[in-house]
Amino acid sequence: MDFKKYKTFQVVADTLNLTRAADMLGYTQPTITLQLQSLESELGVTLLDRVGKKTYLTPAGKVVKQYVDQIFALSDEMETELRKLEDPHGLLTVAAPEFYCTQYLSLIIHSYISENPKVKLQLFSCDSNDAMKKVAVGEADLAIIAGPCNSPQMETMPLGKEDLVLVTTRELFEQHDTRELLASYPFITYKTGSNIQRLVNECLQEYGITPDKYIECVSDETIKRTVMYHTGTALLGSALVEEELRKGTLAEIHRFPGKIETNMVILKKRADEQNIRSFSEIVQRIWKEWG
Template sequence: MDFRKYKTFQVVADCLNLTRAADQLGYTQPTITLQLQSLESELGVTLFNRVGKKTFLTPSGKLVKQYVDQMFALHEEMERELKKLENPHGLLTVAAPEFYCTHYLSLIIHSYISQNPQVKLQLFSCDSNDAMKKVAANEADLAIIAGPCDLPIMETLPLGKEDLVLVTTRELYEKYDDKNILMEKYPFITYKSGSNIQRLVNECMEEYGFAPENYIECVTDETIKRTVLYHTGIALLGSALVEEELRKGTLAELHRFPGKIETSMVILKKRMDEKNIYSFAEIVKRIWTEM
């Protein structure tokens, strides 16, 4: 299909005047006449009639004009959509634990949206295991997680490391001179079995030589911290989550395990080059190191 002939036909059909059509197209009138004759021969119909000095569309010409207008409208729409692909746009869904959402991603999202206003961001607050599952199922475009990711379909981009800290309230800490009694008397508040971070917790407890008999399982680290703050027991949490409480003295440190938690961004390998994901990942990597 020679689009030039159809474009010539569309302009002539709009103008119904060869002189004006020639000015718009930058062709000579003989060139326009040859293109129209070629198109009529190709379609097997007469497109225009002339009565005196006036040009009219034939019934066939009117029908062809209707479809040609639709064809070029679709072509223009395609070009607009292709241009959009040059810049991030549409929906971007990010999954992360509650602490990352409130303390890190709120700032990152503000920076990203200010640079990419055509993107609509959606944020899921969930534990690291569920965040990875959402990415694997294409329910989230990327995730920020605490702990390892062993899925071969994922690209893991390290963001940083933090300590794991065994904590309780200052009140309970000062109540017992023998910390072993404290740890035996009060429950160990921890993550649900099978969670991503729970494997690290188990390793640390084994390293510390403590095997709690009484424990409480929670879904999120924020819930664990709040439960500890109610003088319920002890917990092993990421240092970023408890540093403020340790500084204020509401929590006390029983033991610290340096650099145990690795925070990572996980993305499906096959989606790494998508504009939305790539642009967001670059901002996350830049800002995370500055915070």
């Protein structure tokens, strides 16, 4: 199939004027005439008629014109889609716990949008389990989570490790010994079944304590704020409480090194999508710089 002949026919059929078509295509009139004759011979039909000085499409020419328009429209659509692979654009949805959203992703998003201005980013704040579920059902394109992901459908990219720190306020820490504190005040933690809660339970067992009183919260920030009101104790990621520990607002009771593994997860079947790949590359690059 000689696309040049079909393009020539399309332009002639649009203009119904050989002189104007020649100017638009940059051909001579004899060249256009030869291409049209060759196409008619190839198809075995007459495409154009002339009555006086006017050019008309034959019934066969009208049919061919309809299909030629569809062919070139599909060709343009294909080229547009191919350009998308080279130029990230459209909507990209990221799901992550609140702490990752506020402390890490805000900077990453700024860097990503600077490099990819045609992409519109949407950020969901939710716990790690919900973030993975959103990726699994297509409500999010990728997720940043605390803890492991064991789904065979997911590709997991480790970003780093973080300590878990058992903390309380400086006042409570100075007023009570550790066992009394843990026995008398509630343990403030994540909701049952969450990804990070399993890590917390492992640490509690390792430390040899089983709190009698619990308060469950939906986010890291809520847990930290509840602790800071002298409510009790909590196990939190070191990055979340680093500033409060430095200022002395919170006190460290015990530290569990490298317990939180931060991962980025995406569906394996979507790993090669340009938006996802470009975002995951910048996340890994910036996280490595922080590491």
